């Protein structure tokens with residue numbers, strides 16, 4: 252499966268690229284020659300992967316730049332003791348092409364895919380930076396909430412049988428069902444490990460008593476498993492699957508979503524919940540990153556992103572419901588064509604998505620503190636005492652969301668709850 256360009260690498264067997272070999276191995280590829288420059292000797296190559304799994308190279312030269320992303324045969328964060336199949340790059344490529352069609356302009360353009368080398372050449376987003384870094388630095392991004400809400404709504408709706416023909420959607424569910432090992436990471440790290448003493452877990456010792464309480468909380472663990480069952484069994488749409496603030500790149504006014512290698516079919520509320528959780532954790536962690544005088548306005552801006560995101564999600568989902576409901580679900584023949592409004596059905600569906608999103612949000616707020624993969628929002632706070640206090644707030648709010656999310660009616664109520672859990676609140 253190679254895209255609209257000629258050429259191949261000299262060898263078929265997989266080899267991980269490095270700074271020394273990239274130029275000679277990819278130097279003949281027309282896509283790089285056209286977009287970077289004809290002479291690999293003039294290319295500047297940097298490895299910038301700060302995620303947990305892959306190699307990511309920025310390759311620039313006289314003609315411009317590209318990103319070369321290559322999967323490693325193991326989890327980078329852990330090492331070779333945790334093997335991970337290279338075929339995941341195929342699913343990332345498949346997800347990127349679907350998302351580009353469903354939310355035009357929202358993801359980097361893909362120029363080349365090589366399944367043997369598990370390698371994707373894509374658009375170099377510049378001067379974009381990882382959103383999480385911007386949130387830690389206190390930088391604003393215009394239009395962020397609207398962009399994210401629209402991206403999630405379009406992918407949720409257009410990847411489901413609300414819009415897709417059932418045969419095409421079932422074939423795609425079957426295709427993505429081949430991506431076994433990546434969902435297994437979320438199944439363990441998100442839904443299981445935070446709630447028992449799993450081998451790779453780690454947490455701030457200041458949280459020991461709280462953590463013991465959460466792990467002994469049967470009602471909490473049961474509610475998490477209910478949501479896990481929805482995640483594992485409900486194939487209603489194609490998810491990004493890992494939509495945190497490290498999967499968004501932004502300038503002051505432009506954003507893109509990257510890294511859909513965790514793409515799988517799942518419940519519509521999952522991406523929304525992960526995204527909101529990461530914004531809430533950015534909000535709660537602010538006392539670790541700036542002085543009180545600067546903090547209030549910036550925290551208000553973070554909450555406004557959540558409000559804008561949910562407003563845009565609802566508006567775009569509603570617009571698509573009214574104009575692109577071409578699948579087998581909630582068909583016009585049962586509603587509009589009989590003179591019945593489908594709006595109550597839409598509102599009921601949006602309420603269910605919101606409720607599930609809040610539950611997934613609470614779980615993400617736990618797992619980033621309790622299991623293997625933590626986030627820099629908390630980890631970059633040098634004072635372990637302050638960090639522990641803020642992490643404890645995320646654990647408490649996460650528990651509220653998992654167990655009492657029915658009381659959180661909308662984004663404003665969620666933001667009020669975040670305010671209640673805030674250090675200064």
Ligand code: SR1
Pocket residue numbers: 302303304326328436437440493624
């Ligand atoms: C072992 S991978 C750990 C985490 O990194 C990814 O970004 C996902 O969030 C995953 O859970």
Ligand code: MG
Pocket residue numbers: 302303493498510
């Ligand atoms: Mg990632």
